[in-house]
Amino acid sequence: MEHFIRNTLDVEVDGLRHRNRYIVRAMVDVIQADGFAELEQKVIEDVTLTWDEIEKEGGASEVKKQFKERYNLQKGWGG
Secondary structure, three states, rough: EEEEEEEEEEEEOOOOOEHHHHHHHEEEEEEEEOOOOEEEEEEEEEEEEEEEHHHOOOOHHHHHHHHHHEEEEEEEEOO
16 A cells, blocks of 8 residues: 655756756555555656757746646645
8 A cells, every 4th residue: 555745856957968857756655564664765756858948938937937837836845
């Protein structure tokens, strides 16, 4: 059985290639039949945008805002 905890956002900035990689993960507790639980992170979106694409979307803060709204990210967890 799985118990959803929250979604998180990681951003990897590649200054050499002028792009950012955005990785959204769902954090879940996987509960075994014996009652023990293990934390797992599942990638639900992995996208790389060039800095030009980011600017066309309205800048880095706008891109992050879009991820926050789409995946209900909480402040302090990529939100």
